[in-house]
Amino acid sequence: MILNQTAVYALRAAAALAALPPGMSIRAQELAERTHVPVHYLSKVMRRLVLAGLVTSRKGHGGGFALSRPPKQVTFAELLAATDAAPEPGKCAYGWGSCDPDDPCPLHPTWSSLQEMVGAWSTSCTLDDVDADALPP
């Protein structure tokens, strides 16, 4: 898998929130069923999204989770960052401490191109790109 499980769960959950009518919230239980994520684990993931300010939560009656911004304004990069799955630009794939264009490791050219690609993908994709029509009621 390209991205780790937690990050994928975050994308799933956020996609499900984005598919909701604007302003509507959803309970963790219901969200878990729709996204096939284990309920208790999902609540942990959601917590990270809440802390990152991407999602709001309300306890008690009529509570649940909702996006804190319109889908178009939530990038995948933010979701990945909230789950520590974002690419780390400075990190050297060859095990060297630092690795920049001036003092590149053997893998630098190929590796940095991958990093940039994934980075560009994550910043260009937003929750507006999820296919809400693809969801069952």
Next chain:
Amino acid sequence: MILNQTAVYALRAAAALAALPPGMSIRAQELAERTHVPVHYLSKVMRRLVLAGLVTSRKGHGGGFALSRPPKQVTFAELLAATDAAPEPGKCAYGWGSCDPDDPCPLHPTWSSLQEMVGAWSTSCTLDDVDADALPP
């Protein structure tokens, strides 16, 4: 990290082999030092590359590892496949059993574009793209 540790180790080791003079082999110990991969773990990774036919090994005196083909003919995709880190095109990020363009999940458009990008990267990069000059003697 975008790719898992084992896959990165495989890229490192293969890059180090590619930087060798053609036909030359190298012992596991030496390879481990150059790539900063734990020796014993490296031997496991190398075993996978040998089984995949990407690397040859010789035991005993003067033994070691060497590429079984010219660097230009070894793609990153093969290295990833040998370490089970290649993207799985059919796999649905949304947790659905199957997920194709005809019956897409909400994440399908964004996810498949990532898969394709990484796939294209891995097939276009070869060991000829590693920067041999960047290596210390």
Next chain:
DNA sequence: CTCTCAATAGACATCGATGTCTTTTGACGT
């Protein structure tokens, strides 16, 4: 105020990826 609902918090469990060690096998030099 009290009851119920639902998120929060955090302890605990599990599992696979990662890492270490020891023994075995094969190849070469003498």
Next chain:
DNA sequence: ACGTCAAAAGACATCGATGTCTATTGAGAG
């Protein structure tokens, strides 16, 4: 044939990601 070198094999250990459970906290309804 023997000894040494080095990969192969596989048992074992560790650790972090993942998953489960229980208790607590906060919010609304009555």
